[in-house]
Amino acid sequence: MSLPHAILTALLEKPSSGLELTRRFDRSIGYFWSATHQQIYRELGRLEAEGLIRALPAEQPARGQKKAYEVLPAGRTELARWTGAAQDPKPHRDALLLRLRAAAVVGTAGLEDDLRRHLELHERQLAEYREIEERDFPPGADGPQDRLRHLVLRAGIDLETFWIQWLGHALSEFAHLPDAGGTRRPGEPRA
Amino acid sequence: MSLPHAILTALLEKPSSGLELTRRFDRSIGYFWSATHQQIYRELGRLEAEGLIRALPAEQPARGQKKAYEVLPAGRTELARWTGAAQDPKPHRDALLLRLRAAAVVGTAGLEDDLRRHLELHERQLAEYREIEERDFPPGADGPQDRLRHLVLRAGIDLETFWIQWLGHALSEFAHLPDAGGTRRPGEPRA
DNA sequence: TTTTGCATGTAATGGGTTACATGATTTG
DNA sequence: CAAATCATGTAACCCATTACATGCAAAA
Numbered sequence: 001m002s003l004p005h006a007i008l009t010a011l012l013e014k015p016s017s018g019l020e021l022t023r024r025f026d027r028s029i030g031y032f033w034s035a036t037h038q039q040i041y042r043e044l045g046r047l048e049a050e051g052l053i054r055a056l057p058a059e060q061p062a063r064g065q066k067k068a069y070e071v072l073p074a075g076r077t078e079l080a081r082w083t084g085a086a087q088d089p090k091p092h093r094d095a096l097l098l099r100l101r102a103a104a105v106v107g108t109a110g111l112e113d114d115l116r117r118h119l120e121l122h123e124r125q126l127a128e129y130r131e132i133e134e135r136d137f138p139p140g141a142d143g144p145q146d147r148l149r150h151l152v153l154r155a156g157i158d159l160e161t162f163w164i165q166w167l168g169h170a171l172s173e174f175a176h177l178p179d180a181g182g183t184r185r186p187g188e189p190r191a
Numbered sequence: 192m193s194l195p196h197a198i199l200t201a202l203l204e205k206p207s208s209g210l211e212l213t214r215r216f217d218r219s220i221g222y223f224w225s226a227t228h229q230q231i232y233r234e235l236g237r238l239e240a241e242g243l244i245r246a247l248p249a250e251q252p253a254r255g256q257k258k259a260y261e262v263l264p265a266g267r268t269e270l271a272r273w274t275g276a277a278q279d280p281k282p283h284r285d286a287l288l289l290r291l292r293a294a295a296v297v298g299t300a301g302l303e304d305d306l307r308r309h310l311e312l313h314e315r316q317l318a319e320y321r322e323i324e325e326r327d328f329p330p331g332a333d334g335p336q337d338r339l340r341h342l343v344l345r346a347g348i349d350l351e352t353f354w355i356q357w358l359g360h361a362l363s364e365f366a367h368l369p370d371a372g373g374t375r376r377p378g379e380p381r382a
Numbered sequence: 383t384t385t386t387g388c389a390t391g392t393a394a395t396g397g398g399t400t401a402c403a404t405g406a407t408t409t410g
Numbered sequence: 411c412a413a414a415t416c417a418t419g420t421a422a423c424c425c426a427t428t429a430c431a432t433g434c435a436a437a438a
Contacts, residue, residue: 002286003397009293019417033289034282039398041419066417076297083293084301087286089309091225092350095193095278097343098224102200102274104339106267110275118280144368148295151364152288155357159283162353166346173342177335194425210389230426232391257389 015070126160206261317351
């Protein structure tokens with residue numbers, strides 16, 4: 001139940017319309033909390049109904065017109081409450097690790113190519129993060145807000161670095177693996 | 192859509208009943224693909240209906256009686272197909288990073304305690320992984336299956352290590368942070 | 383024989399995903 | 411003006427989560 005709070009954070013950083021929010025989720029917030037435009041519109045409606053945000057008084061709120069929202073005091077209070085409240089980490093879900101475990105039973109056919117593809121994706125993501133770091137966190141800026149935001153970006157950078165290392169390690173293991181050999185059950189024919 | 196494949200993998204490793212599967216998910220597979228017993232029972236029903244698994248011919252399949260399942264050839268084929276098929280990584284969702292970003296806007300009150308709590312949880316998890324590593328992967332065993340499974344466990348260990356490092360870094364930043372200072376908006380009173 | 387724990391489920395709710403719908407604005 | 415694009419939505423489906431229900435077995 002964090003999407004509403006992600007939206008509140010984004011709106012506090014800058015009042016926006018639904019599509020602007022969607023863009024910003026694609027660019028920055030979505031790196032650790034993704035959302036589609038449908039989720040965002042639905043959630044904006046709820047947050048407005050609960051009195052946590054309001055539509056900025058604009059020209060004519062017709063369909064197809066931009067409608068920007070801003071956070072009300074009640075919304076800021078709720079976000080502060082949520083931020084400071086104790087929350088248990090959600091259990092992970094990683095399909096790639098699952099597939100590796102499955103490969104130990106049914107064989108590794110096809111997996112290596114996808115590992116390589118994932119490696120490329122993570123390298124691309126890491127490059128993107130590094131660009132953001134250079135652009136948004138030059139050596140000078142180190143106010144408290146900057147430090148917190150930099151910390152978040154650092155987590156992203158280090159996570160991508162971890163995956164790149166791990167995938168490299170995994171691929172080198174694959175290179176030494178007998179041809180799907182260990183995946184036979186004892187007594188099963190060799191192909 | 193990986194739960195059915197997680198179950199197929201578990202059943203190939205060892206035919207089991209619903210509750211046995213639930214236990215094994217809690218202990219080992221759940222470390223990277225969690226599932227509740229309700230999910231598992233529902234999925235067992237579907238997999239059986241699709242002809243990928245079957246209930247082992249047991250005594251009387253009455254309610255409250257154990258019912259063990261085994262994987263049929265079609266199930267093994269489907270698991271091998273899925274394991275080798277290209278799949279895009281799902282976008283991450285990390286509430287803790289989201290809260291840090293929110294804290295940059297509404298203040299850090301309460302967050303530090305929860306970071307410490309998370310640090311403890313990750314340290315406990317890491318210790319558990321290390322025990323498993325010592326028990327299940329002694330220096331001798333290095334068949335292909337062992338290597339693949341060890342690789343998966345290594346990912347878990349390194350991920351926990353990463354979070355412990357990052358949380359330590361974050362907490363040291365908090366120590367240097369002015370008292371929720373950077374979280375004021377310009378012009379707002381200092382509290 | 384009531385209670386506790388084991389084992390398998392059902393039902394309700396809510397979030398996430400995908401596909402589609404509709405009005406407005408820009409561009410060829 | 412026709413087509414593409416922008417912007418805001420609706421609807422349906424699936425999965426996950428939570429709470430509850432039922433039957434059986436062993437222990438107190």
